[in-house]
Amino acid sequence: MADISSLFSPYNMGKFNLSHRVVLAPMTRCRALKGIPNAAHVEYYAQRSTPGGFLITEGTSISPTSSGFPHVPGIYTDEQVEAWRSVVDAVHAKGSIIFCQLWHVGRASNPVYQPGGAAPISSTSKPISEKWRVLMPDGSHGVFSEPHALTTAEISEVVQHYRQSAINAIRAGFDGIEIHGAHGYLIDQFLKDAINDRTDEYGGSLENRCRFLMQVVEAVVSAIGAERLAVRISPAIDHMDAFDSDPLGLGLAVIEKLNKFQKEKGTKLAYLHVTQPRFTLLERTEAEREEDSVDLMQQWRRAYEGTLMCSGGFTRDSGMKAVAQGLADLVSFGRLFISNPDLVSKLKLNAPLTSYNRNTFYTSDPVIGYTDYPFLQKQTHAN
Numbered sequence: 001m002a003d004i005s006s007l008f009s010p011y012n013m014g015k016f017n018l019s020h021r022v023v024l025a026p027m028t029r030c031r032a033l034k035g036i037p038n039a040a041h042v043e044y045y046a047q048r049s050t051p052g053g054f055l056i057t058e059g060t061s062i063s064p065t066s067s068g069f070p071h072v073p074g075i076y077t078d079e080q081v082e083a084w085r086s087v088v089d090a091v092h093a094k095g096s097i098i099f100c101q102l103w104h105v106g107r108a109s110n111p112v113y114q115p116g117g118a119a120p121i122s123s124t125s126k127p128i129s130e131k132w133r134v135l136m137p138d139g140s141h142g143v144f145s146e147p148h149a150l151t152t153a154e155i156s157e158v159v160q161h162y163r164q165s166a167i168n169a170i171r172a173g174f175d176g177i178e179i180h181g182a183h184g185y186l187i188d189q190f191l192k193d194a195i196n197d198r199t200d201e202y203g204g205s206l207e208n209r210c211r212f213l214m215q216v217v218e219a220v221v222s223a224i225g226a227e228r229l230a231v232r233i234s235p236a237i238d239h240m241d242a243f244d245s246d247p248l249g250l251g252l253a254v255i256e257k258l259n260k261f262q263k264e265k266g267t268k269l270a271y272l273h274v275t276q277p278r279f280t281l282l283e284r285t286e287a288e289r290e291e292d293s294v295d296l297m298q299q300w301r302r303a304y305e306g307t308l309m310c311s312g313g314f315t316r317d318s319g320m321k322a323v324a325q326g327l328a329d330l331v332s333f334g335r336l337f338i339s340n341p342d343l344v345s346k347l348k349l350n351a352p353l354t355s356y357n358r359n360t361f362y363t364s365d366p367v368i369g370y371t372d373y374p375f376l377q378k379q380t381h382a383n
Helices: 039-047 078-093 152-171 186-191 211-224 247-265 286-303 316-324 335-339 343-349 376-382
Strands: 011-013 016-018 022-024 054-061 097-103 176-181 229-233 271-275 308-311 330-333
Touching (some): 022 343, 039 078, 078 097, 078 152, 097 152, 152 176, 176 186, 186 211, 211 229, 211 247, 229 247, 247 271, 247 286, 286 308, 316 330, 330 335
Parallel strands (some): 022 330, 054 097, 097 176, 229 271, 271 308, 308 330
Antiparallel strands (some): 011 016
């Protein structure tokens, strides 16, 4: 009888050989003062590195216009590139592989984060509703401002920002990059029909709404190669008003285009990262939501011709189940990895997990809630 794959079985992700399938998910942590990674980042990522493990950085700004949170790292200046090199070197020294997530928040911003106090950019001029709040530099919460709808010429400039940031990431030593096309940020603002109200070649049909993403993919691959590129999408996630009338169809459309692109290039992307839709359909029962979530993921899994990574509130049991049933090749963990730097070991041993403190997710303190969570060995020795 063949062995059933588990979270702890090896996996070949294209040119990268992983010893297990537990991935550090990209998570905004707001510790990069003035947009530059520092010694705290080196320690944070090194703590979560394992031989043959895989890490994805927090969302990393691709340009001065791309941020919507305080103290978010960038990768568009030489100083930022050099700072990231120290992080990458520490991760590689522990035997892990690390990708940099390239991020532009689009309209999910405020003039306080924009050069000269300008309006943030987007696919649309519609602001995010007041149901949502933007985290301000002083820790308070403000409103998202009315964005500037990008012109066709301006879209081309943003595509080049992604391309140059990918080049910068490889220069910093990263093994690859993940394009953040999810969670209501810029690329998702083009993909979702509840946001994208354009009447040009970037709006209307699924073909048009996927155009910006695919132009970014093409530009990045032309610079660093397909095997170093990954894409993250969240067709069924409604974060920051990012609804779509047909999430299944949107996901399948993106997947069809990625499959076609891979065939034309003769090389697969590193992976496709999909957030499972656990935040949607709240009026339904938990069982119904779980059934819908599995159905969507099954269809996307069957359609995508390559490595599929899933995220979205996974536990040890649900992660094991997703891999064993073939719903995912890799599973990324977020909040559990914040409070358990040695999460891989704890999951293997099925050891108790340290609880996370939401109040310190987005502070700028370089230690508290960032690098001070205990390791299992230290917990054991203390008892």
